[in-house]
Amino acid sequence: MQLIEKLTVLADAAKYDASCASSGAPNRSSKGKSGIGSTNGMGICHSFTPDGRCVALLKILLTNFCLYDCQYCVNRRSSDVPRARFTPEEVVTLTLDFYKRNCISGLFLSSGIIRSADYTMEQLVRVAKLLREEHEFRGYIHLKTIPDADPLLIAEAGRYADRLSVNIELPTESSLIRLAPEKQVRTIKQAMHSIHQGESEARAEKRAPRFAPAGQSTQMIIGADATDDSTILHTAASLYGNFRLRRVYYSAFSPIPQSPNTVPFEAPPLLREHRLYQADFLLRGYGFEVGELLSGPGNLALDIDPKLAWALNNREHFPVDLNRAEPAMIARVPGIGVLSAKRLVALRRQKRIRFEDLTRLRCALEKAKPFIVTQDYRPLQASRESLLLRQQLSETPAQMALW
Amino acid sequence: MHHASFDGSFAGWREVARNLVQHGIPPHQITWLGNNDSGGLFDQAPISLTSTVTNPAPRIPKQLLELLQSAAHFRVEDRWSLLYRILWRVAMGDRAAMLPGDIDGSQLHKRLKAVRREAHHLHAFLRFHPRPEDAEGPQLVAWHEPAHDILASASGHFAERLGRTRWLIATPDDGVYWDGQRLHYQRPCPSEWQRMAQTPEDTGEALWLAYYGSTFNPARLNRSALETSMPVRFWRNLPEGPLIPQLMSQARAGAQRDGQAETVARQGGKRIHHPNAKPPPINENDDLDRPD
Numbered sequence: 001m002q003l004i005e006k007l008t009v010l011a012d013a014a015k016y017d018a019s020c021a022s023s024g025a026p027n028r029s030s031k032g033k034s035g036i037g038s039t040n041g042m043g044i045c046h047s048f049t050p051d052g053r054c055v056a057l058l059k060i061l062l063t064n065f066c067l068y069d070c071q072y073c074v075n076r077r078s079s080d081v082p083r084a085r086f087t088p089e090e091v092v093t094l095t096l097d098f099y100k101r102n103c104i105s106g107l108f109l110s111s112g113i114i115r116s117a118d119y120t121m122e123q124l125v126r127v128a129k130l131l132r133e134e135h136e137f138r139g140y141i142h143l144k145t146i147p148d149a150d151p152l153l154i155a156e157a158g159r160y161a162d163r164l165s166v167n168i169e170l171p172t173e174s175s176l177i178r179l180a181p182e183k184q185v186r187t188i189k190q191a192m193h194s195i196h197q198g199e200s201e202a203r204a205e206k207r208a209p210r211f212a213p214a215g216q217s218t219q220m221i222i223g224a225d226a227t228d229d230s231t232i233l234h235t236a237a238s239l240y241g242n243f244r245l246r247r248v249y250y251s252a253f254s255p256i257p258q259s260p261n262t263v264p265f266e267a268p269p270l271l272r273e274h275r276l277y278q279a280d281f282l283l284r285g286y287g288f289e290v291g292e293l294l295s296g297p298g299n300l301a302l303d304i305d306p307k308l309a310w311a312l313n314n315r316e317h318f319p320v321d322l323n324r325a326e327p328a329m330i331a332r333v334p335g336i337g338v339l340s341a342k343r344l345v346a347l348r349r350q351k352r353i354r355f356e357d358l359t360r361l362r363c364a365l366e367k368a369k370p371f372i373v374t375q376d377y378r379p380l381q382a383s384r385e386s387l388l389l390r391q392q393l394s395e396t397p398a399q400m401a402l403w
Numbered sequence: 404m405h406h407a408s409f410d411g412s413f414a415g416w417r418e419v420a421r422n423l424v425q426h427g428i429p430p431h432q433i434t435w436l437g438n439n440d441s442g443g444l445f446d447q448a449p450i451s452l453t454s455t456v457t458n459p460a461p462r463i464p465k466q467l468l469e470l471l472q473s474a475a476h477f478r479v480e481d482r483w484s485l486l487y488r489i490l491w492r493v494a495m496g497d498r499a500a501m502l503p504g505d506i507d508g509s510q511l512h513k514r515l516k517a518v519r520r521e522a523h524h525l526h527a528f529l530r531f532h533p534r535p536e537d538a539e540g541p542q543l544v545a546w547h548e549p550a551h552d553i554l555a556s557a558s559g560h561f562a563e564r565l566g567r568t569r570w571l572i573a574t575p576d577d578g579v580y581w582d583g584q585r586l587h588y589q590r591p592c593p594s595e596w597q598r599m600a601q602t603p604e605d606t607g608e609a610l611w612l613a614y615y616g617s618t619f620n621p622a623r624l625n626r627s628a629l630e631t632s633m634p635v636r637f638w639r640n641l642p643e644g645p646l647i648p649q650l651m652s653q654a655r656a657g658a659q660r661d662g663q664a665e666t667v668a669r670q671g672g673k674r675i676h677h678p679n680a681k682p683p684p685i686n687e688n689d690d691l692d693r694p695d
Binding site: 003007014015031034035037044045050052053060065066080082097098102103139252255344351357360361 | 498502509523530533543561564567614617626628633650651664667674675
């Protein structure tokens with residue numbers, strides 16, 4: 001098989017992993033040195049594909065040959081897909097060529113399980129070691145961690161990679177047992193724990209070698225089982241809390257060729273994935289708790305975003321006076337983000353906030369209007385019922401049907 | 404109306420602007436003339452900068468100078484008036500003029516954002532083409548068409564990225580060459596550089612194009628997200644540009660059922676028999692049989 005054919009197969013096999021971030025790495029530079037590659041903490045999207053997703057890394061599998069039979073996965077052993085396998089040298093060649101062309105900022109390497117978890121993990125580590133040591137590559141490397149692999153191999157991976165990730169795959173243990181019979185929540189969490197420990201040790205000791213400085217992430221597949229958003233977000237919150245994950249990626253289940261009948265034939269609406277990302281953002285950046293966004297079992301609303309939904313359910317906190325309120329409360333106003341909240345606080349040290357200031361800060365005024373008070377503005381809708389407001393602010397059905 | 408003429412550079416503008424503030428000349432009395440502009444018919448003669456200074460040098464925050472310098476890279480008909488108006492207001496004690504919520508400050512920050520974004524576009528969407536191994540001069544060349552004057556300030560990024568590799572970037576206006584040790588910036592861009600960057604002898608793009616086509620998930624086609632993130636004006640200089648409409652129409656023509664790339668779907672598949680504790684049957688496929 002030619003290199004180009006392998007690439008075609010093994011990029012197709014890898015694309016269901018949503019993560020492509022190249023951010024969070026420490027400052028590294030090749031200026032005046034042999035070798036190539038730099039990182040500065042900021043991610044760069046070098047291209048976008050027509051699905052709107054960012055291409056930051058060369059995202060491929062080392063091989064899509066796999067012993068496991070995860071029902072949602074295109075590479076499961078019972079799947080009738082073409083199979084291929086790169087040599088480590090081929091991956092190195094592709095990475096360096098794309099990097100010089102400025103098509104990517106690094107490599108995201110994963111693999112099907114061949115022979116054993118340890119053997120597979122060794123192969124992944126070998127590619128990273130070749131890149132770092134033989135070719136003095138200083139770009140971004142993200143390695144997928146195989147859950148059952150020896151912690152020593154995970155430790156070695158952490159020395160070469162900027163980011164490690166173990167996929168939690170599904171939000172509940174029962175779904176994992178049903179759909180991914182060879183995988184176990186216990187070993188997945190053990191691997192997350194090993195990575196977390198490696199990170200903590202490297203941080204505690206100044207002269208310790210670096211360990212996955214861009215941290216760890218995971219992915220959860222949405223819509224391959226019947227789990228609701230509330231359970232999904234609670235699982236995510238516990239992963240953030242227990243293992244200090246940088247990101248949980250939500251990947252709407254994408255129908256695969258010759259889908260087994262254990263998984264749905266249709267994808268969930270992309271909008272559901274979008275709402276989960278919005279909620280996740282509120283958990284990480286805005287100080288929201290899962291219980292505030294969803295008080296009981298159920299899904300996030302599709303027609304309005306989760307912050308607006310929270311505001312409509314908690315009208316007693318509104319309207320918020322932008323000239324007096326705490327910055328954290330301003331950031332909880334629908335249509336006003338953390339950055340705008342900061343800017344408003346800076347501005348009100350100079351003058352009283354007026355309504356037109358919000359226009360200039362490009363806040364989402366239609367959303368914010370019912371919830372704010374400024375020097376020259378009080379909302380007429382302040383007393384309007386939440387139900388009516390919701391009808392007024394809900395996104396049109398045309399937008400809902402992104403699918 | 405006063406003419407304020409200078410060489411078109413930020414340093415030149417800064418000199419003149421400082422003098423004007425010291426002379427107490429308010430923004431509405433000044434017409435800014437960059438290097439190629441000429442004044443209006445009825446304008447007064449250029450003010451003499453040698454006349455006695457009437458006020459002490461204005462005191463402004465250092466940060467403002469950085470903001471103004473960066474905003475000066477924004478290409479617009481009259482890029483200097485706004486900068487002077489803000490300088491004037493801050494020098495008079497009205498610091499709100501620098502803030503994004505202010506009437507002038509919001510314009511300033513809009514320009515700053517556009518300039519930052521355009522620098523980021525350079526780092527993201529520029530594509531280098533390798534030149535033949537034995538070629539002298541640059542080993543990598545790129546043609547790029549930025550919307551603002553960001554090349555000089557933003558191209559150092561590639562020296563960090565590419566180490567001792569020699570590279571050249573040419574644009575319609577300016578160009579930069581890294582000889583492995585130092586940056587050489589030229590404005591206007593030498594035509595030799597432009598020719599080299601626009602006609603690379605590069606035959607190695609097929610791998611990247613194969614990757615781009617395969618990493619796209621046709622079941623998630625989302626044109627508007629693509630266009631928001633990667634403005635259409637960049638497509639023509641991207642090797643994958645011509646592929647975009649092609650992949651979109653294939654996806655619409657039915658491939659939206661599942662995520663597999665058409666080129667992969669056309670190939671024969673292979674199920675793996677469960678080995679159940681036996682070693683994987685990797686010798687069933689030539690490619691999987693390679694000794695490690």
